Amino acid sequence: MTAYIVFTREATTDQTELDAYGQAVxxxxxxxxxxxxxxYGAQEVLEGTPPEGVVILEFPTMxxxxxxxxxxxxxxxxxxRWKGSSYRVVIVQGT
Known part of the structure; x- marks a missing residue:
């Protein structure tokens, strides 16, 4: 069953480290x-605190x-990424 990893960037703490991550990932x-x-596309926050950015990756399975x-x-x-930012990352199974 399809699975998704959702990355939500909460805060950037070191742009140089985050740039290194972006270049290598x-x-x-x-x-x-x-x-x-x-x-990191445009967002429309419907509830809660706005994140700095969101990435969603799709995989065939968990x-x-x-x-x-x-x-x-x-x-x-x-x-x-860990040195340069605070993220929330989850894997969620599709339906």
């Missing part, structure tokens, strides 16, 4: 079946989503 996609559905997230390639890159 695409390489971590190699060999993983994913589709970028949204990436296992495929987790395989990418846990991959050595992504785990090397994500260190920059």
């Amino acid at each position: 695409a390489a971590s996609f190699a060999g993983h079946p994913l589709k970028i559905l949204a990436a 296992e495929a989503a987790r395989a990418w997230y846990d991959s050595p390639a992504y785990q090397e890159v994500v260190k920059h």
